[in-house]
């Protein structure tokens with residue numbers, strides 16, 4: 001039996017295959033090589049923390065997973081879809097992969113509720129009533145339902161970041177990417193956002209990749225911690241082994257800097 005068009009132009013694989021597969025991925029910005037031969041497999045439901053020095057390529061790596069950045073060598077396969085220069089799968093990828101940024105990226109002229117319903121109505125085709133009901137569910141989950149009719153500018157940074165997380169969840173993603181979600185926040189607001197992320201990690205079974213230096217969070221929820229340096233994955237391990245017995249000198253140096 002011949003393969004259907006859909007099967008033939010993707011490499012949809014069985015459930016034993018990883019949800020995210022990166023093989024020999026390299027990328028350059030001009031002359032500068034930002035990713036060097038990255039191999040990474042992420043299983044359904046895995047929670048991964050990525051850390052490393054500034055400029056080591058952490059953001060770029062996760063942005064290659066939702067095609068905000070394009071890799072130039074190697075393969076990236078997300079939920080059976082191979083990311084190529086052909087943009088025909090981009091909508092599916094963006095729908096399946098939610099992202100929370102350092103700077104919340106909410107629409108300032110829309111209320112919290114409108115920020116949350118925009119994607120579900122216009123991209124997923126949900127009715128306004130259904131999208132609003134769903135949005136309120138997620139706003140309750142991040143404990144911010146009472147702010148639904150306010151504008152982002154009326155909220156604190158921590159509240160805005162919780163709204164941004166709820167907004168991603170409204171799209172019912174298969175994977176959530178977090179790019180330093182607490183690093184732009186005042187210190188007293190970090191915990192409220194981390195608490196929401198811990199809850200998400202523990203209760204939802206969501207596949208999560210988090211670029212963060214919040215090592216308490218990593219210890220609490222990560223299945224795996226990845227250390228990057230100069231565009232390479234230098235080391236990866238369970239949090240206990242990673243923190244208690246780092247294998248590489250560069251990892252030890254990095255940990256000694258951020259933990260003291």
Ligand SMILES: Nc1ncnc2c1ncn2[C@@H]1O[C@H](COP(=O)(O)OP(=O)(O)OP(=O)(O)O)[C@@H](O)[C@H]1O
Nearest residue numbers: 029030034052053054055056057058059060061211
């Ligand atoms: N669009 C771009 N054009 C040129 N260089 C870029 C671009 N985006 C990132 N870079 C450079 O690539 C390097 C890696 O950036 P990236 O943001 O992936 O690192 P990072 O490990 O996430 O660092 P940080 O913690 O500082 O965000 C940096 O030196 C950065 O200046």
